[in-house]
Amino acid sequence: MREADAIHPGPALTAARSLSDYFPSLKGTPGDTPVYVYAGATEGGNVLIIGGTHPNEPAGFVTSVMLIENIRAVRGKIVIVPQANASGFTHSDPQEGSPQRFPIATAAGQRWFRLGSRVTNPIHQWPDPTIYVNPTGQTLAGIEARNLNRAYPGKAGGNLTEKVAFGIMELIKKERIDLGIDLHESAPEYPVINAIVFHENSADLAATAQMELQAEGFEFRLEASPPNLRGLSHREWGDVAGIRAILMETPNASHGRLKGKPSVELIIDGKDKFYEKAARLGRLFVPFGPDGIPLKNRVARHLAGLKAVLSGLKELDPGKAVEVEDLPPADRVRVEGIGAFLR
Amino acid sequence: MVGVFILLAVPLKLPMGVAIALSALVGALAGGQGFALRHLVEGAFGFFDIILIIAAAMIFMKVLQESGILDSLVAALLKAFYRNKVLLLLAVMLLVMFPGMITGSSLAAVLSTGPLVAPVLMKLGLARLKTAAFVAMGAILGMIAPPVNILVMIMGSGVDMPYVGLTLPLLIIVVPLAVVIALGLGLKDLKIVSADEIKTLLPESVAERYGLRLYLPLLLVLALMILQNLNVPLIRDLGLPAIFFIGSLSGLFCGRRFDFLKATQKAVEEAMPILSILAGVGMFIQVMTLTGARGWAVTTFLSLPPALLYAGIGVSLPLFGGVSAYGSASVLGVPFLLALINKNALITSSALSAIVGIGDLMPPAAMAARFSAQVVGERSFFKVLRYCLVPAILLLAMGLGVLWLAPLLDKIM
Numbered sequence: 001m002r003e004a005d006a007i008h009p010g011p012a013l014t015a016a017r018s019l020s021d022y023f024p025s026l027k028g029t030p031g032d033t034p035v036y037v038y039a040g041a042t043e044g045g046n047v048l049i050i051g052g053t054h055p056n057e058p059a060g061f062v063t064s065v066m067l068i069e070n071i072r073a074v075r076g077k078i079v080i081v082p083q084a085n086a087s088g089f090t091h092s093d094p095q096e097g098s099p100q101r102f103p104i105a106t107a108a109g110q111r112w113f114r115l116g117s118r119v120t121n122p123i124h125q126w127p128d129p130t131i132y133v134n135p136t137g138q139t140l141a142g143i144e145a146r147n148l149n150r151a152y153p154g155k156a157g158g159n160l161t162e163k164v165a166f167g168i169m170e171l172i173k174k175e176r177i178d179l180g181i182d183l184h185e186s187a188p189e190y191p192v193i194n195a196i197v198f199h200e201n202s203a204d205l206a207a208t209a210q211m212e213l214q215a216e217g218f219e220f221r222l223e224a225s226p227p228n229l230r231g232l233s234h235r236e237w238g239d240v241a242g243i244r245a246i247l248m249e250t251p252n253a254s255h256g257r258l259k260g261k262p263s264v265e266l267i268i269d270g271k272d273k274f275y276e277k278a279a280r281l282g283r284l285f286v287p288f289g290p291d292g293i294p295l296k297n298r299v300a301r302h303l304a305g306l307k308a309v310l311s312g313l314k315e316l317d318p319g320k321a322v323e324v325e326d327l328p329p330a331d332r333v334r335v336e337g338i339g340a341f342l343r
Numbered sequence: 344m345v346g347v348f349i350l351l352a353v354p355l356k357l358p359m360g361v362a363i364a365l366s367a368l369v370g371a372l373a374g375g376q377g378f379a380l381r382h383l384v385e386g387a388f389g390f391f392d393i394i395l396i397i398a399a400a401m402i403f404m405k406v407l408q409e410s411g412i413l414d415s416l417v418a419a420l421l422k423a424f425y426r427n428k429v430l431l432l433l434a435v436m437l438l439v440m441f442p443g444m445i446t447g448s449s450l451a452a453v454l455s456t457g458p459l460v461a462p463v464l465m466k467l468g469l470a471r472l473k474t475a476a477f478v479a480m481g482a483i484l485g486m487i488a489p490p491v492n493i494l495v496m497i498m499g500s501g502v503d504m505p506y507v508g509l510t511l512p513l514l515i516i517v518v519p520l521a522v523v524i525a526l527g528l529g530l531k532d533l534k535i536v537s538a539d540e541i542k543t544l545l546p547e548s549v550a551e552r553y554g555l556r557l558y559l560p561l562l563l564v565l566a567l568m569i570l571q572n573l574n575v576p577l578i579r580d581l582g583l584p585a586i587f588f589i590g591s592l593s594g595l596f597c598g599r600r601f602d603f604l605k606a607t608q609k610a611v612e613e614a615m616p617i618l619s620i621l622a623g624v625g626m627f628i629q630v631m632t633l634t635g636a637r638g639w640a641v642t643t644f645l646s647l648p649p650a651l652l653y654a655g656i657g658v659s660l661p662l663f664g665g666v667s668a669y670g671s672a673s674v675l676g677v678p679f680l681l682a683l684i685n686k687n688a689l690i691t692s693s694a695l696s697a698i699v700g701i702g703d704l705m706p707p708a709a710m711a712a713r714f715s716a717q718v719v720g721e722r723s724f725f726k727v728l729r730y731c732l733v734p735a736i737l738l739l740a741m742g743l744g745v746l747w748l749a750p751l752l753d754k755i756m
Contacts, residue, residue: 092385094385094388094389094625094629095385095386095389095628095629095632095670096629096632097382097386097629097630097632097633127392127395127580127581127582127584127585128392129571129579129580129581129582130446130447130448130493130568130571130572130582130583131447131491131496131571131572133573133574133579138505138506139491139496139506140496140500140506141493141496141497141499141500142493144496144500147500159580189677189678190501190502190681191502191681191684192503226505228505228507229503229505230505257637257638257641257673257674257677258638258641258642258645259635259638260635260638260639261633261634261638262632272638274635274638274639274641277642277646278642278645281646283645283678283682
């Protein structure tokens, strides 16, 4: 898990940076992480896409890597942070028994991706407080001090996780981001799933995207960001940075509490007999059959969601439109697999 | 795995921690995972922080004893409260609960104020085992009581429920139980003594010699616990192990002189059995997850028909809590909270946390019972459990009752 994942940016990459370029205090720390910029020739809006906020939710990370290796910006700018909590990729959650990495077959051979932990590595940030009071004053269980998606808007002088959150807020400011999209996965027993979670300033955008997704055969729920649930990207990006903020969730059996044997197959094929049983009992918030919910389908959902959100942005705010080419098509990813779109 | 554990622990009489660790290893081998070294090490580290807290708290307790602070504080408490037993019992219950209320840990309560109140109660006539039960139950109620209930926080983080608006539901559960359990365990046995008699009961106090500084270690620990929760810079990142250790160091300058190194060695030696149990339990859980046994157990409990769901909650949460209360809240508490999602989540999570809390009495870890037994000098915590039975049933009934009445309580609140 100490070996960094290989990411091979496509030829349309405009700039490769680090989060420490936006917040120098992160330089040389385990919180620093690569940032990829794709700028089009024509003026437009600026969109931030974040993967790997929770490194045990592989669809967000893999989707970000696919974007980095394929897209070309035509108009506006796309900034991608594929491993937002880089420290979380360096360890596993104790007592979860998860594999530390999983393979994806590509034309150039097998590639391995790390499966990390939901939270920052305790080697990098320790000890946890008894209770965690996050930068907004919300009281949480101590372990949440290492959860990036509870640490926004971050703190320049805070703990490592708060510094990473602060670095992302600095990136949003310096890159003049108009729309932020945070890619996640959730356990099938969790109610916020197959969903677009939106800040109230992005309700129109989420609804427009949902309509397009429905037309394409993807069912997405809309979930308003609860105003009293603080420290999350979809809340603080909107409240503090004033940008449109969206978070997307796909169903991932490999990090749920009902899962059977944790395995590479569970991550990739997404099949699990206990989840099947729970679905029959009506305990889940998504359909879960014998075919499971494979990673390629979850990545395809994210890709379809991203396309619909960008399309919605263009419709609602043409001056801030961001247009990209070579975005891997969701229907082809479902058929051809993820590896067909990796270098 | 359970069979191997019983075989190793009962007829072969291996230390509990070793028996659990070996049964985890056998589980991994039988599950086709090989020696699974990574998983055994990773699982053991799941309780690393709690292991440090216990070790540091045990050192703190030993320092209080060796420096004469404990005896002096007991004497002061006896002098203050010996006249009115109802007031005494309620004050002592609050005192035991307090560290649990501010740390969300029953262990912190048992090991910080437990050693203070236990001698007071015993001097006034409460039997040793009943005293231990009093401390254990007070510590568990403190863990459940507001303002800090980590069990609810853990369940809340699993369903994105902010830790807001929980004070009232938690008080509804805890306050009546604290009164009933304190009086129920103590009122009959505690005796009222005369002013002359109390003098003969007082332990040797060094308070006159050292003055107010004698109380500094305890006050320092409590102050640091509170300041940590108030998010005071520097202090907020200390963590409980460092807080107990700072308290221990301050004890060097506040009371009788003693050999700190020897006291530390003795404390760690006494703590070693539970530390090894926790490491073993961590391995056991990881192997359970690795072999799919955890998923099977959770799904089985969730498969219970609605009529039996409450029975499943009442049995499984305390049982798993015997391994780890926090683990039980996370692994089972969250799915149960989701299964009851049509009810008020604040009320249901509060009630579930009360039921999870009983787990601190359950073997193999039995944190509250084990350490309260130690506080009164009893080797077997099973004897203490006898006196915890009725209070635990009351706690379970209260938890299940609040779950059942959640819609009604929701309307009233």
